[in-house]
Amino acid sequence: DQQVKQNSPSLSVQEGRISILNCDYTNSMFDYFLWYKKYPAEGPTFLISISSIKDKNEDGRFTVFLNKSAKHLSLHIVPSQPGDSAVYFCAASAEETSGSRLTFGEGTQLTVNP
Amino acid sequence: DAMVIQNPRYQVTQFGKPVTLSCSQTLNHNVMYWYQQKSSQAPKLLFHYYDKDFNNEADTPDNFQSRRPNTSFCFLDIRSPGLGDAAMYLCATSRDGYGYTFGSGTRLTVV
Numbered sequence: 001d002q003q004v005k006q007n008s009p010s011l012s013v014q015e016g017r018i019s020i021l022n023c024d025y026t027n028s029m030f031d032y033f034l035w036y037k038k039y040p041a042e043g044p045t046f047l048i049s050i051s052s053i054k055d056k057n058e059d060g061r062f063t064v065f066l067n068k069s070a071k072h073l074s075l076h077i078v079p080s081q082p083g084d085s086a087v088y089f090c091a092a093s094a095e096e097t098s099g100s101r102l103t104f105g106e107g108t109q110l111t112v113n114p
Numbered sequence: 115d116a117m118v119i120q121n122p123r124y125q126v127t128q129f130g131k132p133v134t135l136s137c138s139q140t141l142n143h144n145v146m147y148w149y150q151q152k153s154s155q156a157p158k159l160l161f162h163y164y165d166k167d168f169n170n171e172a173d174t175p176d177n178f179q180s181r182r183p184n185t186s187f188c189f190l191d192i193r194s195p196g197l198g199d200a201a202m203y204l205c206a207t208s209r210d211g212y213g214y215t216f217g218s219g220t221r222l223t224v225v
Contacts, residue, residue: 002156009154034214043118043204043216044157089157093211101147101169102206102214104156 003027004092006105014113019077021108023090026071030092034102035064035075038087047088048075080112117141120205120217127195127224135190135220137205145211146188148180149204151219157204163188195224 004025013019021035031052036044050057050064050073057064063076077084090105118139127133137146144165149157161170163182177199179191192199205217 004156036216041123041218041221043120043206043218045216046214095211101159101162101211102157104149104158106154106156 002106003030004090004103004105006088006090006108008108009106010109010111012111012113013080015082016079019075019080019084019110019112021075021077021088021090021110023073023075023105024071025073025092027092027094027103028071029094030103031095032093033064033066033073034091034093035062036089036091036104037084038089038107044089077110080110082112082114085110085112118205118207118215118217120203120220122220123218124221125223127192127222129196129224130194133192133195133222135192135203135205135222137188137190137217138186139207139215140186141207141209141213141215142185143207143209143213143215144185145208146182147206147208148178148188148190149206151202151204152200160190192222195222197224200224 034049035047037047038044048059048062048064050066066073087107087109089107091102121136147162148160151157160174181189202219204219208214
């Protein structure tokens with residue numbers, strides 16, 4: 001049972017435009033959500049997070065939106081840059097679980113074309 | 115810089131030959147995790163240590179074991195690797211579930 005799903009395996013955008021990456025989850029106990037960026041042959045690096053008490057969190061070019069009723073979150077990158085090309089993973093955790101382990105989506109490969 | 119280090123970056127092992135992957139951290143985080151990621155799939159948690167307490171995921175095969183001799187080090191032991199165990203193995207740490215930090219991973223090939 002895939003509790004976190006990223007339905008788009010890949011996304012291609014032009015430099016300077018907006019990139020929107022989507023993520024859906026099924027477990028209503030999830031209360032903390034994160035986005036990670038992963039380059040080939042490297043481990044995931046933290047990008048941005050959001051708590052379930054918020055519906056938006058912004059950090060520079062990156063904004064994460066959370067719609068709890070729809071169990072949906074999205075990551076917006078504006079403007080997109082070629083260096084943003086990577087695999088983006090959505091992850092979720094439930095605070096009360098031991099160690100707050102993360103459940104990941106399958107990832108979306110973002111390609112930003114110059 | 116404080117970090118999570120995984121060695122080796124690439125590991126080739128023979129079918130059925132025990133192999134150990136290592137992870138060390140300088141963050142003094144109390145939680146350490148091992149994830150398995152196969153190509154185009156989500157990273158999957160195998161187990162984690164919360165301080166000294168070992169927490170195994172229900173569907174982690176018995177073939178996978180872990181040791182955490184101290185706060186800084188954690189090992190993943192695969193007792194009899196099969197072809198299906200070829201994957202990227204990611205170590206991560208956190209402080210009580212916050213500040214998750216990943217290592218660069220070990221790519222395991224089974225021949």
